Amino acid sequence: MRLGNASIALQENKADLFFRGIVRFVALLIVVLVCLMAYEMYASSAPTREKFGFSFFFSSAWDPVQDQYGALPFIFGTLVSSLIALLLAVPISIGIAVVLSELAPPFIEKPLSFVIELLAGIPSIVYGLWGFFVLVPWLRGDVEPLLISLFGSTPFFSGTPFGIGMLAAGMILAIMILPIIASISRDVLNAVPRAQREAALALGSTRWESTVIALRYSRSGIIGSAILGLGRAFGETMAVTMVIGNRPGISASLLDPASTMASVLANEFTEATSTLYVSALVEIALTLFVVAVLVNSVARLLVWSVTRQDGGRA
Amino acid sequence: MTDLKMKITTENVHAFFGTNEALKGISVSIPEHSVVAIIGPSGCGKSTFLRALNRMHETVPGGKITGTILLDGADIYAMDAVTVRKRVGMVFQKPNPFPTMSIFDNVAAGLTMNGIRDRKLVKEIVEESLHKAALWDEVKDNLGKSGVSLSGGQQQRLCIARSLAVNPEVILMDEPASALDPISTAKIEELIYELKPHYTIVIVTHNMQQAARVSDYTAFFYIGTLVEYGITKKIFTMPEKKQTEDYITGRFG
Amino acid sequence: MKRTGYFLYRTSKNYFFYGMCVVGTLIALVPLYLILYHTLALGLPALNWNFFTQMPKPVGEPGGGLANAIAGTLILVGLGACIGLPVGILAGIYLSEFGNGIFGTIVRFLTDVLNGVPSIVTGVVAYTLIVIPTRHFSAYAGAVALGILMVPTITRTTEEMLRMVPTMYREAALALGISQWKMTLRIVVKTASGGIVTGIMLAIARIAGETAPLLFTALNNRFWHTTLDQPIASLTVFIYNYGVSPFEDWIAQAWAGALVLISLILILSIAMRFATRSKYQASSL
Numbered sequence: 001m002r003l004g005n006a007s008i009a010l011q012e013n014k015a016d017l018f019f020r021g022i023v024r025f026v027a028l029l030i031v032v033l034v035c036l037m038a039y040e041m042y043a044s045s046a047p048t049r050e051k052f053g054f055s056f057f058f059s060s061a062w063d064p065v066q067d068q069y070g071a072l073p074f075i076f077g078t079l080v081s082s083l084i085a086l087l088l089a090v091p092i093s094i095g096i097a098v099v100l101s102e103l104a105p106p107f108i109e110k111p112l113s114f115v116i117e118l119l120a121g122i123p124s125i126v127y128g129l130w131g132f133f134v135l136v137p138w139l140r141g142d143v144e145p146l147l148i149s150l151f152g153s154t155p156f157f158s159g160t161p162f163g164i165g166m167l168a169a170g171m172i173l174a175i176m177i178l179p180i181i182a183s184i185s186r187d188v189l190n191a192v193p194r195a196q197r198e199a200a201l202a203l204g205s206t207r208w209e210s211t212v213i214a215l216r217y218s219r220s221g222i223i224g225s226a227i228l229g230l231g232r233a234f235g236e237t238m239a240v241t242m243v244i245g246n247r248p249g250i251s252a253s254l255l256d257p258a259s260t261m262a263s264v265l266a267n268e269f270t271e272a273t274s275t276l277y278v279s280a281l282v283e284i285a286l287t288l289f290v291v292a293v294l295v296n297s298v299a300r301l302l303v304w305s306v307t308r309q310d311g312g313r314a
Numbered sequence: 315m316t317d318l319k320m321k322i323t324t325e326n327v328h329a330f331f332g333t334n335e336a337l338k339g340i341s342v343s344i345p346e347h348s349v350v351a352i353i354g355p356s357g358c359g360k361s362t363f364l365r366a367l368n369r370m371h372e373t374v375p376g377g378k379i380t381g382t383i384l385l386d387g388a389d390i391y392a393m394d395a396v397t398v399r400k401r402v403g404m405v406f407q408k409p410n411p412f413p414t415m416s417i418f419d420n421v422a423a424g425l426t427m428n429g430i431r432d433r434k435l436v437k438e439i440v441e442e443s444l445h446k447a448a449l450w451d452e453v454k455d456n457l458g459k460s461g462v463s464l465s466g467g468q469q470q471r472l473c474i475a476r477s478l479a480v481n482p483e484v485i486l487m488d489e490p491a492s493a494l495d496p497i498s499t500a501k502i503e504e505l506i507y508e509l510k511p512h513y514t515i516v517i518v519t520h521n522m523q524q525a526a527r528v529s530d531y532t533a534f535f536y537i538g539t540l541v542e543y544g545i546t547k548k549i550f551t552m553p554e555k556k557q558t559e560d561y562i563t564g565r566f567g
Numbered sequence: 568m569k570r571t572g573y574f575l576y577r578t579s580k581n582y583f584f585y586g587m588c589v590v591g592t593l594i595a596l597v598p599l600y601l602i603l604y605h606t607l608a609l610g611l612p613a614l615n616w617n618f619f620t621q622m623p624k625p626v627g628e629p630g631g632g633l634a635n636a637i638a639g640t641l642i643l644v645g646l647g648a649c650i651g652l653p654v655g656i657l658a659g660i661y662l663s664e665f666g667n668g669i670f671g672t673i674v675r676f677l678t679d680v681l682n683g684v685p686s687i688v689t690g691v692v693a694y695t696l697i698v699i700p701t702r703h704f705s706a707y708a709g710a711v712a713l714g715i716l717m718v719p720t721i722t723r724t725t726e727e728m729l730r731m732v733p734t735m736y737r738e739a740a741l742a743l744g745i746s747q748w749k750m751t752l753r754i755v756v757k758t759a760s761g762g763i764v765t766g767i768m769l770a771i772a773r774i775a776g777e778t779a780p781l782l783f784t785a786l787n788n789r790f791w792h793t794t795l796d797q798p799i800a801s802l803t804v805f806i807y808n809y810g811v812s813p814f815e816d817w818i819a820q821a822w823a824g825a826l827v828l829i830s831l832i833l834i835l836s837i838a839m840r841f842a843t844r845s846k847y848q849a850s851s852l
Contacts, residue, residue, distance in 0.1 A: 013394055013396070013746070015746060015748055016746050016747045016748050018748075019747070019748035019751070020665065020747075020748075022657060023657050023658070023660050023661035023664075023665065024661060024665065026653070026654055026657035026658050026661065027657075027658050027661040027662065027666070027670070027671075027674045028674075029654060029658075030654070030658055030674055030677055030678055030681065030718065030722070031673065031674060031677055033681070033715065033718075034677045034680055034681055036692075036696075037684070037688075037689075037692045040692055040695045040696060041688075041691065041692065041695070043695075044695045091591065092591040092592075092594060092595050093595075094588075094591075095587060095588035095589070095590070095591030095592055096588070096591060096592045096595055098585075098588040099588050099589060099591075099592045103585060103588065103589070112592075114836075114840065115596065115599065116595070117836070118599065118833070118836060119595075119598075119599050121772060121776075121832045121833075121836055122602060122776075122829065122832070123775075123776025123777070123778070123803065123828055123829075123832070124776070124777075124778060124779070125776070125778045125803050125806050125807055125810075125825070125828075126602065126606065126776070126806075126825045126828060126829060127602070128807070128810070129606075129806065129810045129821060129822065129825050130601070130602045130605055130606070132810065132811075133605070133609075133810075133818075134601065134605055175595075175598045178595055182595075206577050206578060206580070206581040207581060207585070208580060208581040208584045208585055209577070209581075211584075211585075231683055234685065235683075235684070235685025235686070235687070235688070236685070237685065237686065237687045237778075237779040238778045238779055238803075238807065242807075242810065242811065262685055262687050262779070265687050265688075265690075265691065265779075266687060266779055266782055269691070269694070269782065269783045270782065270783050270786070281691075282691060282695065285687070285688050285691040285692075288685055288687075288688055289684060289685075289688045292683050292684055292685055292688070293680050293683060293684070295683070296679065296680065296682075296683030297676075297679075297680065300679055368742060370738065370741065370742060373738070373741060375667060396744050396745075396746050397744070398744075399741060399742055399743065399744040400743075400744030403742065403743070404738075404742035406735060406738065406739060406742075408735060410733075410735040410736055410738075410739045412736060412739070412740075412754055412758070413736070413758055414754075414757050414758050414760075423740070423743060423745070423754075424743035424744060424745065427740075427743075427745045427749050427753060428744065428745065473739070476739075476743065477742070477743065480743055480744055
């Protein structure tokens with residue numbers, strides 16, 4: 001009994017070609033999609049690009065009524081809120097990574113990892129809701145008056161305690177980017193060869209000192225994870241827009257309301273009436289896109305190079 | 315050997331991995347219904363040669379074959395690869411039953427995935443193949459159990475049954491017993507002896523005693539070249555080339 | 568003497584810094600606890616049968632529910648999956664089975680790029696691609712935005728899971744004379760199916776909670792949807808709108824919605840954990 005003959009076999013060959021063709025085509029679709037996204041935003045922002053050129057990024061005049069647009073307040077808001085988030089999140093995340101990687105016994109480490117990942121799964125809008133109804137009143141009532149009394153003379157903590165503002169946004173962002181920095185740092189720490197730690201211990205160092213050596217060894221991976229967190233913070237929208245106050249302006253005080261690139265898009269896009277207004281917003285979206293892509297690429301390269309080194313898969 | 319019918323004939327076969335030449339001009343004839351053993355030290359190209367015979371070598375990135383390989387006188391590169399592989403089956407070093415399938419489905423895989431729908435026919439072939447692979451008695455009540463729930467030796471016989479179900483003419487075996495215990499190894503060797511009258515078998519082995527036990531003809535490979543090829547008894551008692559003798563007596567290996 | 572003193576210093580440093588790490592971890596757990604607590608405390612009272620079955624009442628009138636929003640989210644997620652799943656899985660298959668060359672690297676890189684694009688930017692793109700030409704907000708636009716968001720997650724997990732299937736199964740299938748496409752779909756993908764489904768659930772959980780890309784694509788709708796090329800309600804946008812409103816009733820419903828969202832994600836996360844755990848136990852070879 002003979003199975004299969006030449007003609008069936010040739011048909012299979014055609015099916016194979018078709019299959020290969022389809023998956024290649026879909027992969028190409030992804031390439032096309034990303035290029036299309038960039039192109040669409042570039043094209044739709046032509047009016048403001050032509051009118052304002054590069055001064056768009058350096059002007060803080062955001063006046064839709066007068067059709068004057070400058071993105072500086074939003075760039076400022078994004079940068080400062082994300083930096084606050086990094087400053088708060090990185091030390092804590094490294095602490096979490098150390099606990100997960102070195103201190104916690106397996107029966108604590110697994111549920112703890114799971115719980116940290118839960119933080120990552122909470123939707124942005126829920127963070128926003130909680131931020132607005134719980135964090136902001138706490139800041140307004142307890143934290144900010146304290147900060148004003150302690151540091152009110154400096155420009156960073158001057159002003160009235162509204163609760164909403166840059167500080168609130170930075171804090172909420174910090175909570176949101178904790179999981180990603182912590183989990184990648186934990187993975188990177190776990191990848192440190194035992195030999196490194198053991199060598200340190202054999203030389204008589206304390207456990208903490210050997211941990212410091214491990215941290216130093218994983219430095220680029222941890223930095224990479226921080227940059228990834230930064231990229232995530234740049235793009236966060238709903239949580240930020242509910243606690244930052246949405247007032248375009250540049251102020252040194254962390255207690256003042258502000259606005260970020262993402263939050264202005266959420267707030268004003270549906271109200272944008274004139275073509276120039278929409279174009280300005282699309283140009284902000286394009287900026288956010290380019291920044292996010294750059295930051296993520298740098299971060300991925302750093303993390304990738306570290307995990308590659310130790311024989312991990314990219 | 316000259317008055318025997320040759321099942322597979324290779325003429326000046328070279329095999330490449332990219333620019334790396336792993337086989338350098340192999341010309342060999344494999345008689346029908348015989349067992350041919352391929353021996354040689356690690357890295358000598360035994361497995362590469364085997365995989366050339368069922369066109370598996372080209373599935374590796376950069377894999378290329380030059381030269382001619384004839385199956386019953388027909389160039390296997392003029393045929394569709396899928397057809398070649400149905401006629402020339404392969405059993406691998408590490409038993410690899412499909413993990414998501416039952417014993418029955420594993421054996422039937424080559425049939426069901428090639429469009430054989432007749433369930434009665436499939437059942438018949440599965441039973442027949444398991445008999446031929448000397449596994450039927452051990453699994454006949456448990457055909458629905460997962461393929462990976464068997465012991466190593468049983469899994470290998472399952473893989474053999476799976477290959478047999480497709481009704482090949484040639485069975486290639488790449489060190490089929492090297493991952494198994496001695497008892498399973500003995501069972502496999504017994505199986506080879508039972509299969510010989512109905513199939514042509516080419517077996518790669520690093521175990522010289524095994525080659526001496528099971529094969530009619532032996533080919534000795536060394537760094538990609540065919541050093542000597544002949545009747546097994548002669549190779550092991552009166553080898554013509556010094557290299558062969560050195561390998562057989564264990565001077566290197 | 569000095570030696571002992573310095574040793575004590577180092578030992579106390581040891582405890583201090585490890586202590587700080589533990590303190591940091593506990594600090595991180597506080598907001599998580601608080602968020603879950605408040606969502607439960609504020610959302611549970613408003614979570615009743617009405618919430619799931621009734622439509623939103625007009626402004627100022629108490630009561631009502633978010634039935635249309637829940638339905639809307641299900642529709643948007645379902646439609647989005649129709650776009651995201653095929654693209655993601657097929658692209659993942661490409662990257663795993665054929666993507667070892669330069670084109671594969673480019674696709675992989677761009678998938679990562681796509682992953683890092685903020686969801687609001689994806690919403691802007693969906694707006695320019697669909698809302699502007701069709702001249703209205705629609706469920707389709709929202710679904711496209713959500714579908715695009717799904718692609719990177721699904722592509723990456725699919726590729727990873729497929730790569731984890733050992734080569735020997737591919738070879739065994741080919742050696743039986745099974746053609747490549749059958750081998751890939753019916754053996755490789757089937758073997759990796761558990762992990763792939765996990766990736767899909769992850770992606771669905773992510774887009775179910777998205778708000779920003781819907782704000783100017785699907786917009787919102789206080790009424791039941793009639794067709795898909797009109798604005799459609801969604802749970803997330805409703806939570807946003809209700810949350811910033813001055814009405815106590817609406818705020819309570821916003822919390823109820825948040826509770827529903829979090830519960831959904833929690834259930835999916837636990838289910839995923841289960842799925843991956845049993846996968847590791849299955850491989851006995």
